[in-house]
Amino acid sequence: MRSEILDMMRRQQPGQYLSGEEISRQLAVSRTAIWKHIRALRQDGYDIEAHSRLGYILRQVPDLLLPNEIESRLSTKFIGRKIYYRSEVDISTNDVAKQLAAEGCPEGQVVVAEAQHGGRGRLARTWFSPFGKGIWFSLVLRPSFRLQDAPKCTLMAAVAVNKAIKKFTKVNCGIKWPNDILFDGKKLVGILTEMSAEIDAINYVVIGIGVNVNIPAEEFPPELAAIATSLMVASRDKISRLGLIAAILGELESLYTEVLRDGFSSILDQWRDESVTLGQQVDVFGFGNHFSGLALDIDSDGALLVQTPEGVEKVMAGDVSIRFLK
Amino acid sequence: MRSEILDMMRRQQPGQYLSGEEISRQLAVSRTAIWKHIRALRQDGYDIEAHSRLGYILRQVPDLLLPNEIESRLSTKFIGRKIYYRSEVDISTNDVAKQLAAEGCPEGQVVVAEAQHGGRGRLARTWFSPFGKGIWFSLVLRPSFRLQDAPKCTLMAAVAVNKAIKKFTKVNCGIKWPNDILFDGKKLVGILTEMSAEIDAINYVVIGIGVNVNIPAEEFPPELAAIATSLMVASRDKISRLGLIAAILGELESLYTEVLRDGFSSILDQWRDESVTLGQQVDVFGFGNHFSGLALDIDSDGALLVQTPEGVEKVMAGDVSIRFLK
Numbered sequence: 001m002r003s004e005i006l007d008m009m010r011r012q013q014p015g016q017y018l019s020g021e022e023i024s025r026q027l028a029v030s031r032t033a034i035w036k037h038i039r040a041l042r043q044d045g046y047d048i049e050a051h052s053r054l055g056y057i058l059r060q061v062p063d064l065l066l067p068n069e070i071e072s073r074l075s076t077k078f079i080g081r082k083i084y085y086r087s088e089v090d091i092s093t094n095d096v097a098k099q100l101a102a103e104g105c106p107e108g109q110v111v112v113a114e115a116q117h118g119g120r121g122r123l124a125r126t127w128f129s130p131f132g133k134g135i136w137f138s139l140v141l142r143p144s145f146r147l148q149d150a151p152k153c154t155l156m157a158a159v160a161v162n163k164a165i166k167k168f169t170k171v172n173c174g175i176k177w178p179n180d181i182l183f184d185g186k187k188l189v190g191i192l193t194e195m196s197a198e199i200d201a202i203n204y205v206v207i208g209i210g211v212n213v214n215i216p217a218e219e220f221p222p223e224l225a226a227i228a229t230s231l232m233v234a235s236r237d238k239i240s241r242l243g244l245i246a247a248i249l250g251e252l253e254s255l256y257t258e259v260l261r262d263g264f265s266s267i268l269d270q271w272r273d274e275s276v277t278l279g280q281q282v283d284v285f286g287f288g289n290h291f292s293g294l295a296l297d298i299d300s301d302g303a304l305l306v307q308t309p310e311g312v313e314k315v316m317a318g319d320v321s322i323r324f325l326k
Numbered sequence: 327m328r329s330e331i332l333d334m335m336r337r338q339q340p341g342q343y344l345s346g347e348e349i350s351r352q353l354a355v356s357r358t359a360i361w362k363h364i365r366a367l368r369q370d371g372y373d374i375e376a377h378s379r380l381g382y383i384l385r386q387v388p389d390l391l392l393p394n395e396i397e398s399r400l401s402t403k404f405i406g407r408k409i410y411y412r413s414e415v416d417i418s419t420n421d422v423a424k425q426l427a428a429e430g431c432p433e434g435q436v437v438v439a440e441a442q443h444g445g446r447g448r449l450a451r452t453w454f455s456p457f458g459k460g461i462w463f464s465l466v467l468r469p470s471f472r473l474q475d476a477p478k479c480t481l482m483a484a485v486a487v488n489k490a491i492k493k494f495t496k497v498n499c500g501i502k503w504p505n506d507i508l509f510d511g512k513k514l515v516g517i518l519t520e521m522s523a524e525i526d527a528i529n530y531v532v533i534g535i536g537v538n539v540n541i542p543a544e545e546f547p548p549e550l551a552a553i554a555t556s557l558m559v560a561s562r563d564k565i566s567r568l569g570l571i572a573a574i575l576g577e578l579e580s581l582y583t584e585v586l587r588d589g590f591s592s593i594l595d596q597w598r599d600e601s602v603t604l605g606q607q608v609d610v611f612g613f614g615n616h617f618s619g620l621a622l623d624i625d626s627d628g629a630l631l632v633q634t635p636e637g638v639e640k641v642m643a644g645d646v647s648i649r650f651l652k
Contacts, residue, residue, distance in 0.1 A: 150473075193525050194522065196522050255441070
């Protein structure tokens with residue numbers, strides 16, 4: 001009911017009031033009931049002006065990733081058409097999404113939180129997720145492709161988010177292998193892909209995406225200040241999280257649909273185009289191993305090929321961190 | 327305390343009583359307390375004879391897969407050293423094991439149930455798991471190898487179970503690709519491997535193993551009568567489930583240790599030796615696909631290679647069922 005009332009107000013001409021009588025007639029509810037819904041919407045942060053004679057007008061929506069606000073901006077068929085929203089999660093949105101996936105939620109289900117208290121990155125690192133200043137969300141997919149293709153979902157997500165950010169904000173970001181998005185060498189976005197599988201049949205893939213949107217530089221904890229940044233810092237402007245998440249979900253659906261139809265090869269090409277890793281000297285760490293070399297390319301599995309004095313090393317995402325050599 | 331009392335009785339010479347005084351002295355508990363433990367053990371099904379002057383003697387252990395009974399037969403270092411036992415589970419032991427693994431249980435954790443009400447096989451099929459007549463268990467591993475190697479855990483488990491059964495029962499069984507064990511063309515054992523992973527790093531692998539042990543032929547449901555059998559039917563003898571599960575856990579540990587040290591190539595060779603699929607004409611079904619051909623070999627990924635008139639098809643376990651052509 002509330003989202004129907006909101007939709008009616010949104011469809012009004014700018015500056016035009018919507019009469020209580022009109023709402024009452026179209027939705028077949030009493031004017032007292034409408035008033036109760038308006039009050040609840042105001043408590044959610046909607047700035048709704050009420051005028052005893054003219055009716056209601058929506059002045060501003062809250063700066064929250066509320067499901068009906070996201071949905072009203074979506075152009076997708078199935079991604080984000082079901083949204084589980086929490087203002088805070090004690091764990092991470094990936095953990096919530098894995099639970100929903102195990103319970104049988106549909107493909108395209110999205111979990112969004114304004115803050116994560118157990119936000120996680122790759123290799124069990126934590127992810128700084130302050131309230132209302134980022135886009136912290138997870139997407140459930142149920143792809144029919146092979147187990148060995150699942151890691152490439154991370155590359156697909158990186159391409160989708162990088163494209164959406166460039167289109168929506170004009171920030172000139174790029175992808176660091178395998179799944180970070182950087183601006184000026186600092187991290188804007190992290191992606192954590194997890195999955196559950198049966199032998200080599202995938203049950204579900206959960207793609208967790210954390211975008212640093214409106215975090216002022218001074219609010220990053222000291223240990224992140226030198227390595228992380230936000231879109232607000234990069235563009236010197238506050239960014240609409242609602243507009244951006246809708247753009248990201250749109251790119252994800254369009255790339256995923258492409259993958260299901262044609263496989264990953266075009267994604268790998270797009271990844272190469274958006275990469276800031278290829279052509280760089282990199283340091284590779286992991287499993288007690290450490291070597292340096294030139295990042296040549298990614299192969300058809302999404303592994304990074306590094307030219308070292310001893311030959312070409314193939315580096316898998318599960319194993320390592322890489323660092324650029326300046 | 328109970329398992330200590332049991333161990334003391336087991337260490338007695340056959341036919342020799344263990345005095346209450348002796349137990350009381352060694353374990354530093356009162357004779358009333360001992361009597362309470364003995365009563366509890368009897369309720370669990372232990373046949374313990376008590377003699378007012380001579381003390382206690384263990385005549386027979388119950389036909390249950392009780393953790394202390396399994397442990398007293400184990401020769402392993404870590405597999406089965408932690409056992410979660412339930413007389414019945416509403417779901418499957420794999421589902422319980424996945425929960426324990428997600429909560430951080432150690433590698434080698436085993437979940438055993440006397441009956442499963444939600445026993446599952448591959449491709450969401452059900453698995454008949456009557457009380458006390460099979461070995462229904464799951465094992466949690468946390469291998470450090472690559473995601474693409476995980477499906478081969480199923481082949482490893484099939485080799486381990488097949489070897490243990492042959493040694494322990496002399497039933498001449500063989501492995502049907504990828505993960506069933508057959509006797510006389512009928513199914514003795516099913517294996518279901520599931521996993522959770524992060525990009526290409528494995529969080530955990532759960533190997534579920536169901537062995538039809540002491541199920542009389544007439545107790546199989548009609549739809550299984552033609553396709554399933556039990557070790558009791560095959561060997562015409564009741565089999566000790568305790569001895570067999572300890573043997574299986576021992577083979578699993580020895581093969582898994584080998585894989586961690588040397589990789590999967592010896593496992594694949596052993597699998598080939600124990601296979602009843604290779605060299606057979608097979609029918610392959612799956613994903614709307616259906617073809618027939620000669621099962622030639624498995625490749626280094628564990629995929630089945632099938633010679634068809636159009637060429638060699640590579641068949642992955644996630645996709646298909648195979649049926650022998652008679």
